[in-house]
Amino acid sequence: MTKDKKDAPDKTILKKQVILVVDDEEAIRNLLKQILEKEGYECELAGDVEEATAFLSKKRFDLVVSDVSMPGKSGIQLLEEIRDRYPNMATLLISGQATNKTAEDAISKGAIDFLVKPFQKDQVLISVANCLRRRAMDLQSQFEVQNLECIINDQTQDLLEANERLNSILNSTVKAMSLAVESRDPYTAGHQERVANIAEAIAKKMDFNDEEIQYLKMAALIHDIGKISVPAEILCKPTRLSEAEFNIIKEHPTTGYKILKGIDFPYPLAKMVYQHHERIDGSGYPQGLSGDQILIEAKILSVADVVEAMASHRPYRSSLGIDVALDEIIKNKGQIFDPEVVEICCYLFRNNELTLN
Numbered sequence: 001m002t003k004d005k006k007d008a009p010d011k012t013i014l015k016k017q018v019i020l021v022v023d024d025e026e027a028i029r030n031l032l033k034q035i036l037e038k039e040g041y042e043c044e045l046a047g048d049v050e051e052a053t054a055f056l057s058k059k060r061f062d063l064v065v066s067d068v069s070m071p072g073k074s075g076i077q078l079l080e081e082i083r084d085r086y087p088n089m090a091t092l093l094i095s096g097q098a099t100n101k102t103a104e105d106a107i108s109k110g111a112i113d114f115l116v117k118p119f120q121k122d123q124v125l126i127s128v129a130n131c132l133r134r135r136a137m138d139l140q141s142q143f144e145v146q147n148l149e150c151i152i153n154d155q156t157q158d159l160l161e162a163n164e165r166l167n168s169i170l171n172s173t174v175k176a177m178s179l180a181v182e183s184r185d186p187y188t189a190g191h192q193e194r195v196a197n198i199a200e201a202i203a204k205k206m207d208f209n210d211e212e213i214q215y216l217k218m219a220a221l222i223h224d225i226g227k228i229s230v231p232a233e234i235l236c237k238p239t240r241l242s243e244a245e246f247n248i249i250k251e252h253p254t255t256g257y258k259i260l261k262g263i264d265f266p267y268p269l270a271k272m273v274y275q276h277h278e279r280i281d282g283s284g285y286p287q288g289l290s291g292d293q294i295l296i297e298a299k300i301l302s303v304a305d306v307v308e309a310m311a312s313h314r315p316y317r318s319s320l321g322i323d324v325a326l327d328e329i330i331k332n333k334g335q336i337f338d339p340e341v342v343e344i345c346c347y348l349f350r351n352n353e354l355t356l357n
C-alpha cells in the first residue's frame with residue numbers, strides 16, 4: 001500500500017497538463033487557448049461558471065484559469081466551488097479590474113495567482129507554470145504526509161502486535177510458575193489463582209487502572225513462589241507444624257523476593273510478594289513492616305490470601321467457610337489488615353459480587 005502511493009506523484013507529473021479556461025469573452029478564451037496549447041498544455045474552454053462546473057464534473061483538470069466578472073456566477077464563486085469539491089485543483093484568476101479587494105478575495109478563496117487584463121503572453125505562461133509547480137509541490141507534500149502516516153500506522157500496529165504477544169507470553173509464564181509451585185502441594189492447588197481473583201475484584205473497587213490490576217494479579221498468582229524451597233513433607237504435613245517447621249515456611253516471602261527481584265517488571269512485583277505476610281501493626285513477617293511501609297498491593301494480597309485460605313480445605317482441617325473468614329478479617333480490621341481493603345472485600349462477598357469457586 002505504501003509502495004503504490006509512492007508512485008502516484010510521478011504519474012501525475014508525466015501526464016499532459018490539462019487547463020480549463022473560463023471567460024465570457026470568446027476572444028480572450030481563444031487567445032488563452034492559443035498561448036497555452038502552443039506551450040504544450042491541453043486546453044478546454046468554458047463561457048461561464050455553469051459550463052465550467054459541467055466540465056469539471058466530467059474531466060480531470062490540473063488548473064482552472066478564470067475571469068472574475070462574468071454574467072451569472074462570478075469567478076470568485078467558481079473558486080469557492082472548486083475549493084469545496086476539488087481541493088487539489090490549482091486556480092488562477094484574471095480580471096479587468098485591478099483592485100486590491102478583488103485580488104485579496106481571489107487569494108483568500110484559494111487562487112494561487114491573480115493576473116490583470118490586458119495581460120502579456122509571457123506573464124500568462126509564467127503564472128500558469130508557477131500555479132502548476134505549486135500544485136505539484138502541494139500534492140507531493142500531501143503524498144509525503146500520507147506516506148509518513150502509513151509508515152507510522154504500520155509500525156504502530158507492528159509494535160502493538162509484538163507487545164500483545166509479549167504480554168501473552170508473560171502471562172503464560174507467570175501461570176506456569178504458579179502451577180509449578182502448586183504442583184508440590186496438591187492441597188493448595190488453585191489457591192494462588194483464587195487469591196488473584198479476589199485481589200483483582202478488590203483492586204477494581206479501589207480504582208486501580210487495568211495495568212496495575214494486571215500486575216497485581218501476576219503477583220497474586222506467584223505470591224507463594226518461595227514455597228518452592230520448602231520441603232514437600234512440611235508443605236503437605238496433615239498435622240500442625242512445629243515451630244522449626246513454621247520458621248522454614250516463614251522464609252517463603254524472602255525466597256520469593258530473591259527469585260523475582262531480578263525481573264524488570266514495570267511494577268514492584270517482587271516487593272508485593274515479599275510483603276504479603278506483613279501486617280499493618282508490624283506483627284507480620286519477614287521484615288515486620290507496618291502502616292505505610294507496606295505496599296497497598298501487599299495489603300490487598302494479605303487480605304485475599306487469608307480469606308481464601310480460611311474458606312478452603314487444608315490437609316489438617318476442612319473449610320471454615322466464607323463467613324468465618326470474613327469475621328476474621330473484620331475482627332482484625334485496622335489492626336492487622338488495612339480497613340479499606342477489609343471493607344471492600346466484605347462488601348464484594350456479601351453482595352455476591354465475588355464468590356469462591
Ligand SMILES: [Fe+2]
Nearest residue numbers: 223224276277
Ligand atoms: Fe504466603
